[in-house]
Amino acid sequence: xxxxxxxxxxxxxxxxxxxxxxxxKVADWRLKTLGYxxxxxxxxxxxxxxxxxxxxxxxxxxDISIKGDIDGIETARMIKKRLNIPIVYLTSHSDGPILDRxxxxxxxxxxxKPFEDNDLRVAIELALNR
Amino acid sequence: MYSxxxxxxxxxxxxVTKLFLEDGGKFKVTTTTSAREALxxxxxxxxxxxxxxxxxxxxxxxEFLKKLKASGNTLPFIxxxxxxxxxxxxxxxxxxxxxxxxxxxxxxxxxxELSDKIRYAVSKRQYEKNLEVNEVLEKEMKFHELELLKxxxxxxxxxxxIHTANRKLNLLxxxxxxxxxxTVTGLLGLEDMAMNHISDQDALHLLxxxxxxxxxxxxxxxxTRDYQDIGLGEPQWQNVxxxxxxxxxxxxxxxxxxxxxxxDGLEIFADAMLIKVFYNLIDNALRHGxxxxxVTFSSHRDGDNIIIxxxxxxxxxxxxxxxxxxxxxxxxxTGQGLFLAREILNITGISIKETGKTGEGARFDMLVxxxxxxxxxxxxxxx
Numbered sequence: 001x002x003x004x005x006x007x008x009x010x011x012x013x014x015x016x017x018x019x020x021x022x023x024x025k026v027a028d029w030r031l032k033t034l035g036y037x038x039x040x041x042x043x044x045x046x047x048x049x050x051x052x053x054x055x056x057x058x059x060x061x062x063d064i065s066i067k068g069d070i071d072g073i074e075t076a077r078m079i080k081k082r083l084n085i086p087i088v089y090l091t092s093h094s095d096g097p098i099l100d101r102x103x104x105x106x107x108x109x110x111x112x113k114p115f116e117d118n119d120l121r122v123a124i125e126l127a128l129n130r
Numbered sequence: 131m132y133s134x135x136x137x138x139x140x141x142x143x144x145x146v147t148k149l150f151l152e153d154g155g156k157f158k159v160t161t162t163t164s165a166r167e168a169l170x171x172x173x174x175x176x177x178x179x180x181x182x183x184x185x186x187x188x189x190x191x192x193e194f195l196k197k198l199k200a201s202g203n204t205l206p207f208i209x210x211x212x213x214x215x216x217x218x219x220x221x222x223x224x225x226x227x228x229x230x231x232x233x234x235x236x237x238x239x240x241x242x243e244l245s246d247k248i249r250y251a252v253s254k255r256q257y258e259k260n261l262e263v264n265e266v267l268e269k270e271m272k273f274h275e276l277e278l279l280k281x282x283x284x285x286x287x288x289x290x291x292i293h294t295a296n297r298k299l300n301l302l303x304x305x306x307x308x309x310x311x312x313t314v315t316g317l318l319g320l321e322d323m324a325m326n327h328i329s330d331q332d333a334l335h336l337l338x339x340x341x342x343x344x345x346x347x348x349x350x351x352x353x354t355r356d357y358q359d360i361g362l363g364e365p366q367w368q369n370v371x372x373x374x375x376x377x378x379x380x381x382x383x384x385x386x387x388x389x390x391x392x393x394d395g396l397e398i399f400a401d402a403m404l405i406k407v408f409y410n411l412i413d414n415a416l417r418h419g420x421x422x423x424x425v426t427f428s429s430h431r432d433g434d435n436i437i438i439x440x441x442x443x444x445x446x447x448x449x450x451x452x453x454x455x456x457x458x459x460x461x462x463x464t465g466q467g468l469f470l471a472r473e474i475l476n477i478t479g480i481s482i483k484e485t486g487k488t489g490e491g492a493r494f495d496m497l498v499x500x501x502x503x504x505x506x507x508x509x510x511x512x513x
Contacts, residue, residue: 020312026319065308092311095355096304114315114348116322 010037012128015057017075018090019043019067023113027061027090027120034121044068045075052079059127061111064091064102073098077105086127090115132252133176136161137168137194138183138210147181150241157245165194172203179206179248184218192221199226206251208244228254296362303358310351317344356406357470363402365478369506370396370438374427377408381416387424388412395506396429396436398498401477410467411440411494418461419444419492434500443491452484478502 014036018024028038039055042048044067052060060079064072076087088109093099102110108127111119134151136159138144144161151157160175162168165182166189172180180198184191191209198207208229209222219230228251231244321341328334371393378388398404408427415425422444429438447455454460458469475482479499486493 020316022316022320023312026316026323029323030319092308092315093304113311114318116318 011035012058012124013037013039013055014124015039015048015051015055015060016041017043017045017048017060017066017072018063019065020063023063030117030120031061034117034124036124045070045072045078048075049078052083052085057085059086059088059108059124061124062087062089062107064089064093064098073102073105076102076107080105086130088123088127131156131158132178132248133158134160134179134181134248135168135171135175135177136181137163137165137186137191139163139186140183143183146237147241147244150237151245151248154245157248165189165191165197168194169197172198172205177205178252179208181208181244181248182210184209184211184215184222192218192225195222195225195227204255206248206255208247208251300358300362303354307351307355311348314344314348314351318348353466357403357466360401360403360470360474365399365401367397367399367504367506368404369393370398370429373405374408377405377412380405380409381412383412383416383425386416386422389424389426391428394429397504397506398436398438398480399478399502399504400480401474403474407471407474407482407496408440410471414467415440415442415444415492421445422491432497436498436503438496438498440494440496441486441491442493446486446488446491447484448488455484456482 011034014031016024016027016031016038018027018041024041024043028041031038039057040051042051046068048060048062060076062072062076066072066075070078072089072091076089079085079087086108087105088111089102089107090111090113091099091102092113093102094112108130109123111123134157136144136147136151138147138161141161141163144163148159148161151159160171160177162171165186168180168182182191182194186194189197191211195207195209198205206228207226208231209219209227210233211218211222211230213232213234215232219232222230229247231240231247233240318341321337321344325334325337325341328337371390374390378390381388400407412425415422419425419442422442425440425442427438427440429436431437451460456468456472459465460469461467472482475496479502480496482494482496484492485495
């Protein structure tokens with residue numbers, strides 16, 4: 001059973017990059033329930049670049065297929081070039097060329113959709129403690 | 131035996147020629163006293179060679195020769211000329227005669243020379259004919275080679291078209307799967323959120339059922355990923371022991387005992403997704419086998435064929451369902467596991483059926499025809 005009251009002390013600031021409204025909504029809810037502070041939610045790579053500098057999150061949860069000219073993998077590559085912020089991919093691609101490309105950016109974690117609380121918790125904890 | 135037509139206006143000379151030539155038993159000589167008569171005979175009877183005198187009333191040897199060549203006759207032609215008539219001999223050779231022989235001299239030597247020349251001319255003609263036939267055959271072969279090349283090109287193009295179509299379908303599959311999984315992510319989350327807000331037990335029960343259905347959609351759609359590559363790669367020789375061992379490693383058997391047969395070097399020619407067949411058999415046993423403690427693989431010879439068996443000690447399959455289990459959509463979960471197992475095996479001519487006794491466990495027999503199995507380096511097949 002989830003409880004929003006449980007999230008009193010933040011376990012970390014997370015920037016959510018996800019263009020699907022419903023997935024973003026449930027990810028936001030799950031993260032808060034798990035005790036994280038969702039400091040921002042954006043739907044494009046350009047916005048993600050901007051918000052990463054503004055908000056300085058502890059971790060970026062990055063969907064791969066997002067709106068805009070650059071996808072999640074390119075955005076992750078650019079963020080990693082400038083800032084030392086862990087990036088965890090959120091994706092439904094569990095095989096094929098997209099996953100291979102994603103691996104090349106040396107991400108700090110992968111979460112396969114569909115995900116539930118435990119998938120999020122394990123991947124994020126591991127990434128934050130690296 | 132050579133059949134020779136001999137033309138001379140002197141019957142006595144014809145008689146002598148016939149006598150000499152036929153003496154050795156190698157020639158059959160037909161005689162005629164005029165070129166005109168000879169032409170008529172040639173229209174109806176086949177000969178191997180023609181011997182003709184030059185000087186004859188009505189039509190001489192050269193005219194006779196010209197007429198023959200004009201009509202397309204290619205039989206070896208040997209002409210008799212008088213002594214000192216070299217210009218006749220040259221004229222004859224220019225018009226296509228094979229040899230000339232001067233009359234007079236020792237008859238024995240002359241006829242020996244004649245028979246040699248006939249034999250030589252006939253062989254030469256035969257050789258030329260063979261060459262012609264060879265040329266025709268070569269031309270035909272070249273033509274067929276070209277046709278074959280065209281055919282191969284067409285097949286290659288078709289093959290490429292099929293591969294392109296397959297790749298596109300795969301891509302489409304991937305995109306749709308991605309979108310559905312995204313939606314399922316949202317659904318599962320919304321269901322959890324709703325459950326968090328609802329205290330009514332009936333409503334909660336309904337929500338749990340909705341969530342179970344959502345998970346089933348997730349399973350079904352994930353299943354399409356596992357099988358999207360079926361038939362895409364070339365079939366290959368695979369070590370059965372190794373593939374089964376890999377399949378066992380991918381399952382979660384709990385307390386169950388899973389055993390592959392020993393590595394006896396048995397290899398089978400099968401689609402690259404063969405591992406899915408074994409995985410599915412184990413997974414099916416674990417899911418639907420009821421009370422079972424082990425799943426065992428083994429192989430044995432059956433005449434020229436090999437039978438690979440997968441046995442468990444669970445509830446077994448009801449007689450009425452032994453074939454139905456291989457139908458698409460039958461059973462719980464995705465209902466595609468055994469259907470696809472049969473499809474995968476079928477690509478290289480391997481058949482599968484359920485042969486166990488109800489109540490004594492399931493037994494799946496895979497019959498591998500002789501072309502599709504061999505023994506690798508490790509040893510011999512079980513007998």
